[in-house]
Amino acid sequence: MQTTLTVNGEERRLDHDVRTSLLDALRDHLGLTGTKKGCDHGQCGACTILLNGKRINACLTLAAMHEGDEVTTIEGLGTPEAMSPLQSAFVTCDGYQCGFCTAGQIMSATGMLAELKEGMPSHVSPSLSEGSEMTDPEVAERMSGNLCRCSAYPFIREAIAMASEDK
Amino acid sequence: MTRTFRMDEAQPRLLDDTAQGVIGTPMDRPEGPLKVTGKAAYAADNLPEGLAHGALVRATITRGRIAGIDEDSIADLPGVIAVIRDDRFVRNPAQGMADEAPVQPGDRIDYHGQPIALVVGESYEAARDGALRLKVRYDEDAGAEVDPATASETEDGDPTESGDWDKAVAGATVSVDVTYTTPAQVSAAMEPHAAVAEWKADRLVLRGSQQMLRFNRNEIADSLGIDPEDVQILSPYIGGGFGSKLGIGSEAVSAAIAARELGRPVRVVMTRQTVFDAVLRRTETEQRVRFAADGEGRLLAIGHDDRISNLRDEEFAEPVSSASQFLYGADALLFRQTVARVHRTPAGSVRAPGEAVGMIAFESAMDELAEALEMCPVQLRLKNIPEKHPVTGQDFSARALAECLKTGADRFGWPGRTVPGSRREGDWMIGLGVASAARPNMLVKAAARVRLSAEGAVVETDMTDIGTGTYAIFAQIAAEMLGLPTGKVSVRLGDTDLPGASGSGGSFGASSSGSAVFLAARKIRETLAGKLGCSPEDLTLRDGIARGANHEAALSDLLDGELVEEAEIEEGKTAESHFSSGFGAHFAEVAVNAWTGEVRVRRMLGVFGIGRVLNEKTARSQAVGGMVWGVGSALHEDLVHDPRTGHVVTRDLANYHVAAHADIPADMQVEFLEERDDQANPMQSKGVGELGISGSGAAILNAIHNACGVRIRDLPATPDKLVAALEAATE
Numbered sequence: 001m002q003t004t005l006t007v008n009g010e011e012r013r014l015d016h017d018v019r020t021s022l023l024d025a026l027r028d029h030l031g032l033t034g035t036k037k038g039c040d041h042g043q044c045g046a047c048t049i050l051l052n053g054k055r056i057n058a059c060l061t062l063a064a065m066h067e068g069d070e071v072t073t074i075e076g077l078g079t080p081e082a083m084s085p086l087q088s089a090f091v092t093c094d095g096y097q098c099g100f101c102t103a104g105q106i107m108s109a110t111g112m113l114a115e116l117k118e119g120m121p122s123h124v125s126p127s128l129s130e131g132s133e134m135t136d137p138e139v140a141e142r143m144s145g146n147l148c149r150c151s152a153y154p155f156i157r158e159a160i161a162m163a164s165e166d167k
Numbered sequence: 168m169t170r171t172f173r174m175d176e177a178q179p180r181l182l183d184d185t186a187q188g189v190i191g192t193p194m195d196r197p198e199g200p201l202k203v204t205g206k207a208a209y210a211a212d213n214l215p216e217g218l219a220h221g222a223l224v225r226a227t228i229t230r231g232r233i234a235g236i237d238e239d240s241i242a243d244l245p246g247v248i249a250v251i252r253d254d255r256f257v258r259n260p261a262q263g264m265a266d267e268a269p270v271q272p273g274d275r276i277d278y279h280g281q282p283i284a285l286v287v288g289e290s291y292e293a294a295r296d297g298a299l300r301l302k303v304r305y306d307e308d309a310g311a312e313v314d315p316a317t318a319s320e321t322e323d324g325d326p327t328e329s330g331d332w333d334k335a336v337a338g339a340t341v342s343v344d345v346t347y348t349t350p351a352q353v354s355a356a357m358e359p360h361a362a363v364a365e366w367k368a369d370r371l372v373l374r375g376s377q378q379m380l381r382f383n384r385n386e387i388a389d390s391l392g393i394d395p396e397d398v399q400i401l402s403p404y405i406g407g408g409f410g411s412k413l414g415i416g417s418e419a420v421s422a423a424i425a426a427r428e429l430g431r432p433v434r435v436v437m438t439r440q441t442v443f444d445a446v447l448r449r450t451e452t453e454q455r456v457r458f459a460a461d462g463e464g465r466l467l468a469i470g471h472d473d474r475i476s477n478l479r480d481e482e483f484a485e486p487v488s489s490a491s492q493f494l495y496g497a498d499a500l501l502f503r504q505t506v507a508r509v510h511r512t513p514a515g516s517v518r519a520p521g522e523a524v525g526m527i528a529f530e531s532a533m534d535e536l537a538e539a540l541e542m543c544p545v546q547l548r549l550k551n552i553p554e555k556h557p558v559t560g561q562d563f564s565a566r567a568l569a570e571c572l573k574t575g576a577d578r579f580g581w582p583g584r585t586v587p588g589s590r591r592e593g594d595w596m597i598g599l600g601v602a603s604a605a606r607p608n609m610l611v612k613a614a615a616r617v618r619l620s621a622e623g624a625v626v627e628t629d630m631t632d633i634g635t636g637t638y639a640i641f642a643q644i645a646a647e648m649l650g651l652p653t654g655k656v657s658v659r660l661g662d663t664d665l666p667g668a669s670g671s672g673g674s675f676g677a678s679s680s681g682s683a684v685f686l687a688a689r690k691i692r693e694t695l696a697g698k699l700g701c702s703p704e705d706l707t708l709r710d711g712i713a714r715g716a717n718h719e720a721a722l723s724d725l726l727d728g729e730l731v732e733e734a735e736i737e738e739g740k741t742a743e744s745h746f747s748s749g750f751g752a753h754f755a756e757v758a759v760n761a762w763t764g765e766v767r768v769r770r771m772l773g774v775f776g777i778g779r780v781l782n783e784k785t786a787r788s789q790a791v792g793g794m795v796w797g798v799g800s801a802l803h804e805d806l807v808h809d810p811r812t813g814h815v816v817t818r819d820l821a822n823y824h825v826a827a828h829a830d831i832p833a834d835m836q837v838e839f840l841e842e843r844d845d846q847a848n849p850m851q852s853k854g855v856g857e858l859g860i861s862g863s864g865a866a867i868l869n870a871i872h873n874a875c876g877v878r879i880r881d882l883p884a885t886p887d888k889l890v891a892a893l894e895a896a897t898e
Contacts, residue, residue, distance in 0.1 A: 034205015098634030100406030
């Protein structure tokens with residue numbers, strides 16, 4: 001079957017199996033292998049992308065469901081020569097080690113910062129309606145869908161804090 | 168062939184005298200920009216033209232034989248190309264540094280989940296569907312033993328002992344005799360094991376996710392029955408290893424066989440569940456720790472017995488009492504091990520085999536002894552640091568254990584620790600815990616090549632970077648030795664066509680392979696000194712300028728063409744005369760919820776002596792990573808097996824909990840003491856990757872006891888166990 005979607009600002013037409021996940025479509029069909037598959041079950045967050053501006057696990061949805069949607073992957077955030085503030089902060093703070101969960105962490109953090117700005121509450125927010133400050137417990141809670149087995153967690157959160165201050 | 172340098176005697180501390188000033192600095196990883204932009208290509212990211220997709224089929228019985236595979240059962244599935252079944256398939260990954268094929272069982276099945284066939288499809292979806300639908304007939308052997316506690320087939324290792332045990336124990340004022348159990352664990356690297364195999368004429372090009380290429384090349388060649396010269400393995404980026412990618416495994420062997428048979432490249436990526444089923448786990452352990460001490464807290468006897476498990480034909484046995492044998496001294500020592508043979512996924516190396524689980528029990532038992540003696544746990548440890556290795560009698564090389572304990576206690580606010588159960592904040596009981604850290608340091612044979620031209624330097628070796636910082640560290644070593652800005656050094660890794668290094672394992676990679684880089688660069692320095700007209704001792708290299716004996720010249724003027732040097736290093740006499748180990752001290756503060764039994768780690772501090780620090784930033788990341796694994800070992804990780812089949816039940820990342828952001832506080836501090844280990848290698852450095860996990864779990868458990876007065880000896884310390892223990896304590 002065929003699906004057309006916009007990936008990193010560019011219209012892409014896919015000819016794919018009905019069973020193809022959005023993750024496999026991005027990786028194997030479009031060659032955007034920056035997005036990683038760590039579990040294929042929505043448990044690790046390595047495949048986090050932005051779908052119409054919101055963060056999702058690309059492994060938990062089928063490509064066929066996204067006709068006309070807008071997808072942003074790690075390749076759409078920046079390049080090695082021109083990194084986004086978050087990407088650059090991850091390098092500075094050593095917010096990774098092996099680098100495999102990194103795209104997911106950065107995409108998730110990008111989405112998470114927007115959610116915070118919009119006043120979306122989390123489990124640890126003091127109030128459901130008042131919004132919340134960007135504290136470390138808030139960020140830890142909101143980023144807990146992204147596992148890092150190298151366990152760079154303190155440095156990932158340091159990078160997120162650094163990038164958000166830069167903005 | 169270059170002559171191999173043997174570490175027979177302490178070497179001059181050249182890196183203390185070089186002038187570039189980059190060694191040890193917290194330099195950013197040079198490959199960082201590629202990693203954060205998705206441009207670093209891991210094994211499964213390679214999509215060669217004509218790629219077919221393979222999916223592994225797993226055994227659904229525990230023990231027996233394959234009676235037949237009904238290929239027709241999936242013949243009409245669109246997109247399925249072939250079912251590959253071959254006697255060269257491997258039962259499980261090779262153990263670390265095996266250097267030969269792992270067990271190739273033919274039709275025999277030894278554990279539930281063993282990979283037995285590969286379905287290849289035009290698409291991933293077709294292959295996956297085919298693998299799930301393929302009909303396999305078995306001749307099942309009933310009564311396979313799967314429980315390590317009751318297994319009838321056991322092997323007792325030779326005990327390590329010294330002194331008169333009975334006499335030592337009889338003279339004791341205080342003694343401790345406790346049994347701890349730890350569950351099986353897994354590495355769970357974020358990158359599932361992946362291989363893309365392609366044959367170019369008669370040569371296999373394998374893009375794999377492997378930690379130790381020099382060994383892996385021989386392992387896959389032996390598995391396939393081909394010459395190692397006909398294999399090239401490429402692993403420039405590896406998505407975490409932690410021991411799980413030490414040896415060649417099913418994904419690589421099956422991909423190579425399928426690619427050969429089909430005449431096209433084949434990619435095999437294990438599903439997360441297959442990683443749990445078919446990659447080596449860490450054994451569960453039952454550990455009995457015994458201490459006898461006099462009234463002053465001097466140890467008279469140290470005993471550590473353990474029972475572990477593995478599948479038959481696997482020689483690996485978790486060295487549980489490794490650190491127990493040299494941390495402290497006593498008049499009598501006794502260390503014994505029993506290996507139970509079970510039909511479970513075999514056991515192998517998972518980050519810090521031995522110390523990771525052994526030190527949890529040992530260092531918790533030390534805390535129990537301190538409590539029995541009514542003595543400060545830091546003081547008890549300081550009091551029992553032995554002069555020489557208690558078992559081998561070797562001298563220790565640099566050993567910062569005492570200084571780490573003292574520095575850490577001071578910095579962590581240890582004197583403010585109160586008696587157990589006395590500090591409370593609302594529903595939370597607060598406590599502090601301490602534990603020693605130790606992990607032996609090794610020098611493993613390694614080679615590297617360094618090229619120097621007017622443009623800069625290139626480092627070439629088959630060494631890997633599994634997140635450990637190799638790219639950064641090797642750039643720093645070469646830059647420091649050759650007097651170049653780090654930006655002028657490029658590092659090529661992960662290619663078996665380059666000189667064979669130690670590989671990444673046992674925390675020996677950076678120091679062993681880095682020493683080869685150091686020695687190759689040292690040879691270049693000698694040539695440059697000759698060209699400049701000074702002695703190597705008088706040569707100063709900085710920012711591309713060579714100075715010495717009142718001469719000065721730009722490197723670009725000294726060089727006519729390229730200087731190329733290769734060096735190889737291996738351990739020598741210092742490994743016999745001295746015992747080299749990383750040492751440290753862990754401190755933890757936890758809060759235990761009085762009603763739910765939930766444990767929250769509030770802060771941790773690790774103080775370590777690891778010889779010369781090669782990159783302060785990546786070393787710190789490694790140390791913190793290890794400390795977080797200690798949190799996981801103490802509180803979360805539990806690989807559960809089905810008691811009927813031995814099959815892994817918690818076989819994904821939802822059921823096997825590894826620490827997440829919310830489990831780990833921001834306040835995770837690391838301090839490295841200034842140290843040089845002259846006996847270790849020419850750079851005076853030691854390993855760090857596993858030191859962080861060695862003992863950290865015990866600091867958590869000891870903090871739990873300090874918080875609420877209960878001991879959890881059956882790990883992990885989950886809320887249900889804490890609630891039961893808290894209730895029992897108040898009855």
